Amino acid sequence: MLRAELDAIDIKILRELQRDGRITNVELAERVGISAPPCLRRVRKLEEAGVIEGYHALLNGPRLGFDLVAFCMVGLKRQSDSDLKAFAAKVQQWPLVREAWMVNGDSDFLLRCVAENLTAFQDFVIEVLTADEHVDTVRTMLTIRQVKQLGLVEV
Amino acid sequence: MLRAELDAIDIKILRELQRDGRITNVELAERVGISAPPCLRRVRKLEEAGVIEGYHALLNGPRLGFDLVAFCMVGLKRQSDSDLKAFAAKVQQWPLVREAWMVNGDSDFLLRCVAENLTAFQDFVIEVLTADEHVDTVRTMLTIRQVKQLGLVEV
DNA sequence: GCTGAAAAGCACAACGG
């Protein structure tokens, strides 16, 4: 199922489900202008096709005691396939790292990190990240505040 | 409602709702070990307190024709409050920019951008971003692949 | 605070246009 196969109603469905992932099917059907059963069939099809990957609650970090968001640009000592894979595997196990990308340019990885405070983040950078056998360089960017939050996919 | 006010069951609820935002209240109640009505009351309380900010469908970018994810580190010419605010406001209007943070260090803003292809992204960087009156420097990092996706908040 | 029961609303399958 590619984008070209989606019609105007599918696009509306995706827009609404991004906005509110817990909307009821009947309300969704109303909003997109069809009756409930075909609407549900479309949603299931989008899920099965992998266009919709899942539904998730979005939590407020600060209110849960995670006051710090930072990005780390990590360069490895070697960029062989096995080194990249080994580091990517380690990233999975570090709870501070919420998202990670392999990137081109000066660094090899970009990590989005969340921590309770600056001390916890620095401990992670010094004791875990720079201490890692694969890691060569680490540059960090502390965020001051998030200025755009829910960049929904503009389908 | 602060983190200290959350008990073990609230934590379990948050964990489950992050994992599956469309889980039924009955199943959620089973998983966390209480009956459905108090479970729903807890969820509502977490929503009203702003701990749960919302529920959203997660879409597959590549399958919708967005094959490129990139980060832009943007430095402004001036860092006065009005300049920072003016640029933050512009960021809201650019659909390619899905998330944005104000950061410290060499750059002033970090933008997570999504585009259909490299050409569309370069057009945005050259014709929109670097052409902006506030922008001084733009450094981009193209992502090769995402290696960690759903870093749930480990409450 | 939790549990249990009852009413309204919803999801989902089957069938027909």
Next chain:
DNA sequence: CCGTTGTGCTTTTCAGC
């Protein structure tokens, strides 16, 4: 493809513990 119908489950409220 969409819509209508019908059944079973879920949500949600209201008592009672």
